[in-house]
Amino acid sequence: MTTTQNNGSSPLDVEIGALQGGSAGLGQYAGKVVLVVNVASKCGLTPQYAGLERLHERFAGQGFTVLGVPCNQFLGQEPGDAEEIAEFCSATYGVTFPMTEKVEVNGAGRHALYERLVGFADAEGHSGDVRWNFEKFLIGRDGKVVARFAPKTEPESAEVVAAIEAQLAG
Template identity: 55%
Template sequence: MASIYDFEAETLDGRPAPLSAYKGQVVLIVNTASKCGFTRQYEGLEALHRRYRDRGLVVLGFPCNQFGQQEPGDAAEIASFCALTYDVDFPMMRKIDVNGPKAHPLYAYLKKAKKGVLGTEAVKWNFTKFLVDRDGQVVGRFAPTVEPKALEGAIEALL
């Protein structure tokens, strides 16, 4: 059976990031954007990261410019924005597509593993969240309107 561990990403600074490095951890994967109405969720995502990282949670941010062109920056601009505006310490990956023919293979997997409303697969907007258990299986998908704090119960159940 496939899991997130079968995929690799690239960090904002261009280093390979095999998701197998997160084996045994609970992972929250989020497509992010710096100029979105939900951008303030970086604060809540960072709070989750800091509160639960010692118990085995990792938050992974995947910048995406597919929704309203709300992530126009390059890797350096994204890194600077995240660090200076929200003091983001969780891993941030290179900008990717989450939908369409150029969708990152991880997102193709996530969308099939946990479908959205009415069985749809496409990610609808920035800050859609996928929760993955310690075995690399997708156990939850949360809409952009779901605040990070609201995920605490689901995260605690997996820790």
């Protein structure tokens, strides 16, 4: 399957379910800055949940949210059901940011949200398939992707925080 480039329509126009049922209602984030992250509970990068939660708490009052998107496509590192994922995130990392249903981010079953994200290149020029758990996409207040960060880029790194602050100021 070929990846689509950002065709100008907002990732926030896509329908996606919430982790524990119902709709995640991405339209509710229109006018906000959103960091979309494909997450997993049994990955070497899982401790990034702590930094993601701190970012969420730090900037939530300014119109920012982290949106966790569980994915089990990378070595089966998110095997749990919705209840197990929610319990792990809450008990282990105190996660309060919203989480969607578990989806595929690559391949023929790629969710429409990621169809609208993966065409955007990161600072090194990588676009296309998500490389691993905890790849991050920053959506600006206008609903367009404005930045992409590699999986190993820490959520509280200078580059991520600067990009968030620039969008919140704009």
